Amino acid sequence: MTDDIFFAGIADLNNRLRKHEFSTVELTRAFADRLEKLGPRYNALALPLTQVAVKRAKQVDDELKRERFRGPLQGIPFGAKDLLAFAGHPTTWGAKPYAGQVFDETATVLQKLDKTGSVLIGKLAMVELAGGGGYRTAAASLFGPGLNPWDRGYWSGGSSSGSGSAVAAGLVPFALGSETSGSIVTPAAFCGITGLRPTYGLVSRHGAMALSWTMDKIGPMCRSAEDCGLVLQAIAGSDTKDPASADKSFYYTPQYSRQLSDLKVGYAPSDLGWAEAGARPAFEAAMRVVRETGVQLMEVALPDFPYGVLADVIIGAEEASIFETLIASNGVNDLADESQAAGLRANLNIPATEYLKAMRIRSLVKEKFRELFADVDVLVAPARYGVAPKVTDPLDGPDLVPLPIPATPGMRRLIQAGNLAGIPALSLPCGFVGSLPVGLQLAGPAFSENTLLALGREFQNRTDWHKRRPPVS
Amino acid sequence: MKITRRQLAEAVAGSAAVALAAAQTPAPATRDFNAESRESHRANSDVLKKFDLPMSIEPAFAFKA
Numbered sequence: 001m002t003d004d005i006f007f008a009g010i011a012d013l014n015n016r017l018r019k020h021e022f023s024t025v026e027l028t029r030a031f032a033d034r035l036e037k038l039g040p041r042y043n044a045l046a047l048p049l050t051q052v053a054v055k056r057a058k059q060v061d062d063e064l065k066r067e068r069f070r071g072p073l074q075g076i077p078f079g080a081k082d083l084l085a086f087a088g089h090p091t092t093w094g095a096k097p098y099a100g101q102v103f104d105e106t107a108t109v110l111q112k113l114d115k116t117g118s119v120l121i122g123k124l125a126m127v128e129l130a131g132g133g134g135y136r137t138a139a140a141s142l143f144g145p146g147l148n149p150w151d152r153g154y155w156s157g158g159s160s161s162g163s164g165s166a167v168a169a170g171l172v173p174f175a176l177g178s179e180t181s182g183s184i185v186t187p188a189a190f191c192g193i194t195g196l197r198p199t200y201g202l203v204s205r206h207g208a209m210a211l212s213w214t215m216d217k218i219g220p221m222c223r224s225a226e227d228c229g230l231v232l233q234a235i236a237g238s239d240t241k242d243p244a245s246a247d248k249s250f251y252y253t254p255q256y257s258r259q260l261s262d263l264k265v266g267y268a269p270s271d272l273g274w275a276e277a278g279a280r281p282a283f284e285a286a287m288r289v290v291r292e293t294g295v296q297l298m299e300v301a302l303p304d305f306p307y308g309v310l311a312d313v314i315i316g317a318e319e320a321s322i323f324e325t326l327i328a329s330n331g332v333n334d335l336a337d338e339s340q341a342a343g344l345r346a347n348l349n350i351p352a353t354e355y356l357k358a359m360r361i362r363s364l365v366k367e368k369f370r371e372l373f374a375d376v377d378v379l380v381a382p383a384r385y386g387v388a389p390k391v392t393d394p395l396d397g398p399d400l401v402p403l404p405i406p407a408t409p410g411m412r413r414l415i416q417a418g419n420l421a422g423i424p425a426l427s428l429p430c431g432f433v434g435s436l437p438v439g440l441q442l443a444g445p446a447f448s449e450n451t452l453l454a455l456g457r458e459f460q461n462r463t464d465w466h467k468r469r470p471p472v473s
Numbered sequence: 474m475k476i477t478r479r480q481l482a483e484a485v486a487g488s489a490a491v492a493l494a495a496a497q498t499p500a501p502a503t504r505d506f507n508a509e510s511r512e513s514h515r516a517n518s519d520v521l522k523k524f525d526l527p528m529s530i531e532p533a534f535a536f537k538a
Contacts, residue, residue: 134510214534309520312513339506346510357521359532366533 001030006170007469010076010227013173017064017075024064024075024119028057031077032121035171038472039122042152042169043144044162046082047090047123053077060117072230074117079172081163082123083130083209084110084218093209094141094159095128097331107207108242109176109218109235116234124162124175128335130183130211131159132319133343134312136396138389140337145391148190149470151435154388155395157187163221164191169472174222174231178208180215181311182415188221188427189383189439194456194466195221196228199446200422201246203232204239212318213244214359215311215419224466225426225456229254232449250449257454258377260293265455266300266376273406276386279438282431283382286440286459289430290380293458298376301408303368307416310358310365314420317355320347339396362420369421373445378455381411383427383439418443426452429465437465 001022005013017024032050039045060075085091085103092098110120125143127135138145138155146161148154149169156165160177164187167175177184179197188195196219203218210216220231229252236250267287275283291297323344326332332341372379389395418425423446430440440459442452460466 306520309517313517313521339504339509342506342510346507346514350514354518354521356532357524357526359534360526360530361521361524362533363530364526 001026003170005030006034007223007467008173009224010173010222010230011072013076014072014074018069024057024060025054027075028053028077028119028121031172035079035122035166038169039162039166039171042147042149042156042162042165043141044125044146044156044165044169044171045122046092046094046125046143046162049086049089049120049122053119053121056119060119063117070117073113073234076118076173077121078113078118079122079124079163079166079175080110080120081126081160081175081177083126083178084176085207086110086120086123089123091123092142093129094126094143096142096334096336097326099142103207105207108204108239110207112235112237118234121172124166126161127159128337128340129323130178130180130209132211132323133332133340133347135337136339136394137337138391138395140335140340142336146187147391148388148436149472150192150437153390154436155190155391157190157388159183160187160221164188164193167191167193167221167223168470170469174220174227176218176235177221178216178218179419180211180217180315181419184219184221185383185415185425185427185441190388190437192429192437192439192465192468192470193221194224194228194429195219195427196232196449196453197418197425198232198236198449199246199424201244202236202248202250202447202449204237204242204245206239206241210322212315214318215315224460225428225453228426229453248447252453253450254454254457257450260295260455260458263295263378263451263455264298264376265290265295265378265380266298266372267380268301268408268410269299270406270408270410271381271412273402273404274385274410274412275382275402276433277402278433279382279386282433282438283440286430287380289459289462292462293455295378295455300372300376300379302411302413302417303365303372305361305365305368305417307413307420310361310420311416313350313354313358314362316343316347317350320344320350324348365417365420366422369417369423369445377444377448377451379411379414379443381414381441383441385412387433387436387438414441414443422446424449424452426456428456428459429468430463431465
């Protein structure tokens with residue numbers, strides 16, 4: 001097998017498995033060896049599962065020999081963020097206080113992927129407690145700082161750090177990540193991969209660490225929009241074990257997607273002004289490509305709310321309740337980032353009235369987004385407004401404010417706003433600044449994943465940013 | 474005084490000059506994260522207080538039977 005295998009798409013790999021160009025065992029061993037060898041270079045590997053994976057791969061090969069085809073994910077290796085329980089194996093949530101934690105039950109999403117015949121080859125590193133309490137350094141993880149495959153001096157993003165860097169470096173064909181407020185979109189943008197944050201409730205969270213019951217989502221991190229669609233189809237759907245389940249399925253149906261010329265896409269011109277100067281040419285070029293797809297571009301403004309405050313209060317209150325025992329036992333003192341421990345302790349004191357107030361304002365946010373999506377079908381904005389920060393840079397430091405300061409806030413708070421509204425978003429690689437990638441974000445109304453994927457797929461038909469490979473050795 | 478990204482973004486809407494000045498102020502050598510968290514909560518409370526909501530606006534969650 002050549003290195004091309006490690007950067008191939010899901011459908012291509014599955015097609016070659018069916019043609020018996022190689023076996024599932026061979027493919028699994030190749031990826032698992034690579035993950036074990038190179039994963040530590042990026043602090044991306046939480047737990048190798050090679051033995052279990054090879055055993056499962058043999059079963060899949062038996063099925064393929066009998067021509068029992070399960071679909072495009074059959075025989076495809078993958079990795080999962082270490083907040084997803086895999087029965088009988090450690091699930092650390094990226095945090096020292098939970099380093100020895102083992103669950104009896106496997107997360108619903110991993111069970112669903114197992115049924116498709118895909119093969120879990122490893123758990124992937126993450127920011128401790130998915131960033132609960134608020135982290136200020138890339139090193140806030142049991143596994144060390146997530147290192148970016150494009151340049152290991154830079155962060156891979158968080159909190160799905162290992163998922164981002166493992167996909168980017170070709171250590172897994174796809175990975176599962178999770179997002180409460182940016183944890184899929186950010187590492188996808190920083191690592192130059194395609195990440196999909198699904199609509200809240202579309203994908204079961206059963207068996208996943210909770211950070212915020214009302215905001216947590218699990219989603220795919222892949223090479224392409226196409227692959228995100230295939231993985232989302234496998235993991236979405238009703239689950240009685242998840243109280244927030246929307247009882248909806250998802251079928252990836254690009255053949256039935258709306259004509260792009262019918263789509264109204266909202267953007268904020270001031271976004272370019274907010275972007276880091278070096279990233280502006282990439283975003284300008286990306287917007288030209290979006291325009292060339294034939295969509296109707298319209299200027300819009302995000303509804304005016306204090307999104308950061310709302311996210312802080314809601315996530316803060318919920319995470320303090322979730323980790324109350326850890327806080328009370330002073331286990332938080334074992335976290336790598338001192339500011340997270342302080343944040344979690346302080347969040348115990350968020351008054352119920354403030355939490356409810358934030359949740360009531362959130363109702364207004366949802367309403368305003370419904371109104372906005374009466375006028376447009378999709379929002380487009382930079383996923384992040386610049387490249388990944390250096391690994392050694394503080395994450396809570398002052399922004400470099402662009403000059404002149406744009407007159408309007410643009411979509412800078414789209415990640416927080418979108419998470420509060422529970423709407424889906426797709427992050428697409430859209431260029432480079434030096435050696436580091438930047439990403440474009442598409443967001444749409446609840447359950448509009450097929451629309452986002454259709455536009456994302458067309459963007460990727462017209463560009464090759466998602467095919468670029470970092471200098472992995 | 475050190476300003477966070479969020480504080481900075483919100484300050485920009487009101488006073489760009491203040492935000493810029495704050496951003497350029499060097500951080501203290503040692504940090505009291507507990508005090509910073511408490512201060513952040515106070516700032517959040519102040520923002521929420523500005524919203525006067527009618528009782529018909531319910532929280533954005535619903536329990537299923």
